Amino acid sequence: MNSLFNWLDQRTGYKAIVKHALYENVPGGARWRYVWGSTLTFCLVIQFITGTFLWMAYSPSSQTAWESVYYIQYEMAGGWFLRGLHHYTAQAMNILLVLHLMQVVIDGAYKAPREMNFWFGLGLLLLVMGLSLTGYLLPWDQKGYWATKVATSIAAITPFIGPELQKLIIGGADYGHHTLTRFFALHAGVLPASIIALLVVHIYLFRRHGLKAKEPKMRPDAAFWPDQVLKDAVACLAVLATVLFLVIQTRGAELTAPADPSEPYSAARPEWYFLFLFQFLKYFPGGTEIWGAIIIPTVLLLVIFAMPFIGNWKLGHRFNLGFLWAMLGGAALLTWLAIAEDRSNPEYLAGVKAARFEAQRVKELAQSPSGISALGAVELLRNDPLTQGPKLFSKNCASCHRFDGHDGLGIVPQDPQSGPDLKGFASREWLTGMLDPAKVASTNYFGGTKFRDGKMVRFVKKDVAAYSADEKEQLRKVIAAVSAEAGLKGQRAMDQADAAIIAEGRTLAAGDTMRCTECHQFRKTDEDASAPDLTGYGSREWLISIINDPTHDRFYGKRNDRMPGFAKEQILDAHSIQLIADWLRGEWYEAPKLIESPAATGK
């Protein structure tokens, strides 16, 4: 064995290198305060290892980035763990960078002859921040997409070259495939290579000038190996343990819904370590952002770069210390303010809730039998009635109608309710309510409409109110029959079991005794019908048709109250109307495990 090592040493001289590396003098002996540089190098190694493995499964394009990260996170063995390690180690690095910088400034290690090394360190700090910024976009989820939009929009206000700079960064006029290929090349190629180059010089300079000992020295000088190495290793272990705790606690990094430029994202925030910059920008009124985004941060950074010179003055070191503490305190205060403001911001909180729902929902849809098509996962949510129905209802229907008392998204609109509450529309329960003398004139049915004193209300209040027990039983059958027209998913089992009752109800509804056909059509054409058609009542086709045009003869004709013809007047496209109809009918993919929708959770 020894001869092999000797053979190798004669050809490479490795023993001298190892000796030089390990037997570096540590003035005053090993100390915990010297571990920061090593923990950072360790984090970088973790990032290189985990990043390389993630690279093997990542696909940078706007139709595959989210999808491949989804696949890593939820389908590949241990993928969530690998991605979590990468994510939380990146966060740890930002903290360790600050600690390392603090230790260097406090110990005065930035002063002559170590100025160059200090600057290389600051360069590394900026490169690591660049990694954070570029990495945040790569999953191409709503969170990364909107946060990075803010960053690249800030680039656009750079004087003179702003718009061109932005175009170069995002690879075109809009976000797309080339935004990802560029960010990925920066994140996995340019920035890591630059970091290695700077780090080599950083460590070379560190060795050249030796460690700046903290005075007074507690112990005699010692070699780097093994005492300081052990301290460094223990510190690295502590960092790793913290990261592992976070990874397991949160089941890896978050993956929100796929990026969609047409969907609002009120929960858009940068990663927590950039929150202070985000908050800082709030204090600059329109037209002066350049001060908050570029000028002031650049000046502050220049002061830090100038610290080695400032430190030469009599009170320079104290100024540097004070400046750094003030900056840290300021950043901490701004971060706290950002969090505190968000905590009491209902729009943000609703945004976070909606974001969580969509993240969970898209995962279910991706795991559904139809899976992710070649168009990408963003189509899953766009075509999902459970996701889009409440949003469309809130925007287009809730100024008059309600859904379980709210606007579909859990918010009670300002406008008073003036149309029926459509939760469970055409279900037996809903129809039973409408035929209840106590409820028919309430705002949940006709109370807010011009039909509140109409024939139907009068019929229910007078005739139905006076029904005998037998007649009530007949009405129950009619309700079952009319409700069965809808073919609701939620009533399928009940409709099948009650086939006989439904058949009986159909005969009753079509006959004269129940008086339905005096105004309505039911399974038979009647030119004189003056009220909505009960044939296919509440079915998908019926619902789409009435949303398309309630003034059609089949529905309210000229007597229509205020409801617009959403297709006829070109207010909504056919796809949106279908989504509303499917949502009202409860027709959407249900994952084997139940989840809560914003509608189901109510307000």
Place this chain on the structure above:
Amino acid sequence: MSEANDSSQPGRRDFLIKAAAVGIGAVTTLVPAGAGLVTLLDPLRHKAKAGRFLRVATLNSLPEDGTPRQFPVVSERQDAWNKYPEVRVGAVYLRKTGPKEVQAINVVCPHAGCFVNYQPDQRNYLCPCHNSRFALDGAIKDASSPSPRPLDTMEVKVEADGAVLVKFENYRAGIHEKIVAS
């Protein structure tokens, strides 16, 4: 271990520190490397889909004289995160061997996986990569062909309406035996 022992055995203390430093260093690097390796090995958990009979052509699209024709094979496919309900997953040569009999040959050369071409003038198949030659029925035609076995034939079903169904499978290349790639 007491302090007294420590100072009396500086060599032992030194060794423990060194061992701890190396041990902790190894463990901390193994965690990310191990996590990466587990994910890297993920493909080993996935098996190829078992062969299924897929509708490929109809009887009357095949020449009566037994000349082979090439057809694409369309199937549903799961490609990592994407699911395609209908996509081309390969190709076959079909040729009539009787009024209601059809032979199906996988277009992939058993030698190294290239796509073999049918040569109408010589009525044989030629692999464009390493010049393996195969007869009409897929048998090795030329003793100097590098292919270890004949072209791979697959099970065929001809339905009453003339539909030709092929049990489409891919096989491992480079070996004498015909083994389904899984």
